[in-house]
Amino acid sequence: MARWSIIIPAAATATAPSAAFAVEYLSGDQAQATIFPEAEQFQTREFHLDEKARSALESKLGLPVRAKWIVRLALRGGVIVGAVIVDDVIGKFDRITFAAGLGLNGVVREVEILAYRESHGQEVRQAAWRAQFAGKSESSPLRVGDDLSNISGATLSCNHVADGARRSIAVLASLRSVGALK
């Protein structure tokens, strides 16, 4: 009656050394088009939150909020219809890149995972290893599906993604409320 089928290699032992792992799902450009399919074009703009706005967001969210944000504006008919922030958070053992979108009508759109990485805890603590990814999310080449592997493990820590998405949406909402996204 077993309706499952597996192949376990002979050397399925616990002694095999663990390895790093990475999957890239979407590039930033693909993610913005997925979140705002109605957009005809996108513009990237840099915003700096002033100290008052920044500290207001920090106390509202209970999270650190940096001043500089790169925002991807979705345009249709020359009018901004929404905005996307691509950002990173540290998961349990590594960096996760995501994109979060806010419609200019104030409606939160989808949150998409752009890249997921898993490494040794030791590697995560080594700044040099992490630095190789720095800035990568904004220029990731399309590499969807070049590694089939799936991770089976206890629930992947997603709290940081939820916090990061909440922060991106709050930053976009703050920019929208002061009329910066026009």
Place this chain on the structure above:
Amino acid sequence: MIMRRARPALGTIVELGADAPINARAFDAAYFAIAEVERALSIFHSESDIHRFNAAPAGAARRITDETACVLRVAAELQCESAGRFDITQGTGPHDWSINEDGRLFKHSDGVRIDLGGIGKGFAVDRAFEALSRALEGAACWVNAGGDLRVQGMEVPVQLRDEVRGGVRPWMVLREGALATSYFGASARSLLAGAARARHVSVAASTCLISDALTKIVALSAVDDPLLARFGATAWQHA
């Protein structure tokens, strides 16, 4: 051509994969199915069947969604087959709930509380998988929500995550069916009442609902638990 997408859902990252050139809407259908299950089963959702059951007084009877009815029927079967070791009320009243053929859920005591945390995620993965498979007209695909993986029609290499130190190691290839892995330890999100030490177990079965539920049973007993054979499942314990 393998297509993959990932979104945060079910308190984790839910990844969908398909070995077919597909429309993005096929993925949307799967994520929509997950949202529906969350709405029906979450104890945090004030409109959910489970939240309403927990808030209701003894004697309450209410029609529930097909999703909830499906999970509760399997939960009742697991409870019966495991002689009470599987208990969605976590001791608050294992016999104080019942469901009839019309999909009405009855509450028999004030104190009974249902929490489907032990099987809800597996069920949501099954539903997402069914939606994806339908949209793909049965083409090869998979759904992976961290600990719960369901596959059809293709060989998917599975790597086991090191829950203490990080990193992954090659473990097996799943080509049909479901695989659930759970880690129960001091630092883990899933805590297991009664487990004396950290346990890291996997169960393969025909659906994620069953494999998810059986990891909890196996973590408290052993990988040769007789209940596994009853559901056509196999378990492994990881060092």
